[in-house]
Amino acid sequence: MEVSLSRFRPMVETDVPAVLALEHRAFPVPWTRQMLRDELAARNRTYLILDGETGIVAYGGVMLVDGDAHIMTMAVDEPNRRQGTGTSLLLALIDSALVAGAEHLTLELRVSNEAALGLYEKFGFAPVGIRPGYYVDEDALVMWAVDAAGAEYRRMLDRIREGTNE
Ligand SMILES: CC(C)(COP(=O)(O)OP(=O)(O)OC[C@H]1O[C@@H](n2cnc3c(N)ncnc32)[C@H](O)[C@@H]1OP(=O)(O)O)[C@@H](O)C(=O)NCCC(=O)NCCS
16 A cells, blocks of 8 residues: 555654644643654654645644554644545544554544544544543543454545545
8 A cells, every 4th residue: 555645744843833833723732842852753653744825734643553553643723624634634644554554543532522533433433431631631532443454444544535635
């Protein structure tokens, strides 16, 4: 399988200030500059950027450990939401994880994050438990999509891709 990043490009160190600004707009408890730098420098990570006319529109990252791909974060800037960008970004992150050998996918989200829940359910993620106090001010819902390297999951990704501009 060839990985197509389509409109996305790998994040680099010089993106950190703009991504930090997006973090502050998108999350109640944003990642810090140092966390972003550490993530970029860490092994087994892929961080992707979508550029718009006036700056970064979306970013997200995935970590691969022993066949488990962990979606670390993703955000679409507010004016650009509900246009399929989150779907395209998650497709690109999952594609890159599958090419790198991922078998299963996992992530956490705030229990109140209905937008993210809708997105992740669309990608076949199912809730497996709650991690109390994960976000300090809120619990996390833990979700998995198992057998993501299998034919059935790949067919589902293809169906999602057909509905996008990718
Ligand atoms: C979650 C997020 C990335 C979605 O990005 P997006 O570009 O709006 O996503 P899409 O347009 O591709 O929408 C995909 C699906 O997500 C769900 N969704 C997105 N926004 C939603 C909302 N406000 N309410 C309910 N469901 C929503 C829907 O199921 C949608 O599919 P549909 O448009 O066919 O109904 C975006 O809302 C965001 O950046 N939020 C702030 C940061 C964040 O919470 N990130 C996730 C951390 S776990």
